[in-house]
Amino acid sequence: MLSKKTKYGIKxxxxxxxxxxxxxxxxxxxxxxxxxxxxxLESILLSMRRTGFLSSKKGKGGGYxxxxxxxxxxxxxxxxxxxxxxxxxxxxSLNFYEKCDDCPDENKCSVHKLMISVxxxxxxxxxxxxxxxxxx
Amino acid sequence: MLSKKTKYGIKxxxxxxxxxxxxxxxxxxxxxxxxxxxxxLESILLSMRRTGFLSSKKGKGGGYxxxxxxxxxxxxxxxxxxxxxxxxxxxxSLNFYEKCDDCPDENKCSVHKLMISVxxxxxxxxxxxxxxxxxx
DNA sequence: CTATTACCCTATAGATTTAATAGAGTAAAC
DNA sequence: GTTTACTCTATTAAATCTATAGGGTAATAG
Numbered sequence: 001m002l003s004k005k006t007k008y009g010i011k012x013x014x015x016x017x018x019x020x021x022x023x024x025x026x027x028x029x030x031x032x033x034x035x036x037x038x039x040x041l042e043s044i045l046l047s048m049r050r051t052g053f054l055s056s057k058k059g060k061g062g063g064y065x066x067x068x069x070x071x072x073x074x075x076x077x078x079x080x081x082x083x084x085x086x087x088x089x090x091x092x093s094l095n096f097y098e099k100c101d102d103c104p105d106e107n108k109c110s111v112h113k114l115m116i117s118v119x120x121x122x123x124x125x126x127x128x129x130x131x132x133x134x135x136x
Numbered sequence: 137m138l139s140k141k142t143k144y145g146i147k148x149x150x151x152x153x154x155x156x157x158x159x160x161x162x163x164x165x166x167x168x169x170x171x172x173x174x175x176x177l178e179s180i181l182l183s184m185r186r187t188g189f190l191s192s193k194k195g196k197g198g199g200y201x202x203x204x205x206x207x208x209x210x211x212x213x214x215x216x217x218x219x220x221x222x223x224x225x226x227x228x229s230l231n232f233y234e235k236c237d238d239c240p241d242e243n244k245c246s247v248h249k250l251m252i253s254v255x256x257x258x259x260x261x262x263x264x265x266x267x268x269x270x271x272x
Numbered sequence: 273c274t275a276t277t278a279c280c281c282t283a284t285a286g287a288t289t290t291a292a293t294a295g296a297g298t299a300a301a302c
Numbered sequence: 303g304t305t306t307a308c309t310c311t312a313t314t315a316a317a318t319c320t321a322t323a324g325g326g327t328a329a330t331a332g
Binding site for chain 2: 001002007010011026027034035038075090102103109110111113114115117118121122124125126129134135
């Protein structure tokens with residue numbers, strides 16, 4: 001299940017990508033336009049600012065704006081920041097690997113085998129999709 | 137994230153598929169061999185019995201056994217029974233569709249667009265994988 | 273300089289889901 | 303008719319997700 005955090009985050013990015021001249025947009029405006037709890041959105045935008053997708057400007061006329069071109073923002077990065085691992089199980093995660101404590105040998109594990117295929121197919125989608133692809 | 141329920145369920149199915157002559161196996165034996173809480177496994181096996189993957193035999197010498205050939209058990213079915221929707225968001229689910237209450241038009245929604253691609257790629261994997269593929 | 277605007281940060285609480293446990297009940301086999 | 307092993311309901315503990323509250327701080331305009 002995709003978390004609301006990720007859902008809202010992608011919607012906010014899309015909204016920012018659609019601005020003319022990449023003008024800063026206030027949190028309140030994004031929240032209203034996308035039907036998102038403003039306070040919740042605040043924390044989401046903040047975490048994306050920290051990872052370098054966007055930046056913010058304080059004071060009057062301030063707000064959030066993208067610091068990369070939409071075509072340069074890959075979904076792999078977005079998902080990993082907002083949702084966490086792309087893999088459905090830690091033992092097949094490339095960036096968040098963890099051993100299963102109930103599994104003596106993961107090379108013989110049927111779940112492991114299946115989840116590698118699922119992870120690879122998801123990765124292929126996320127790698128080939130940029131923010132730009134989601135606008136048009 | 138894949139739930140333990142699904143993980144355990146697939147492991148149990150794999151274990152049963154590996155039995156000679158498809159002899160019934162007791163819950164306790166599966167639980168021990170796969171490091172699963174016995175009571176939890178009970179409920180998992182029960183739900184899979186109800187959907188027709190396996191059957192059970194009571195009394196002495198009883199247990200669970202497959203009623204389909206491993207090559208006839210598709211992962212799409214297994215995942216849907218144990219995990220629920222394959223889609224990561226209800227508005228792109230084929231079998232569990234639900235409208236997003238925050239989204240005025242899902243055809244214009246960037247998340248919707250992305251999640252359709254992800255769903256399709258996952259479906260392709262699950263449709264092309266049977267229990268038999270996970271054994272060898 | 274100062275008032276306003278709008279981002280920044282921490283803490284917390286309610287709701288939901290997941291995972292596991294307990295215990296009594298029932299059907300089949302020998 | 304006793305044993306074995308599946309069946310079913312209820313409950314609980316833990317974790318996670320979503321949202322809210324509220325004070326703090328930096329930048330800008332005039």
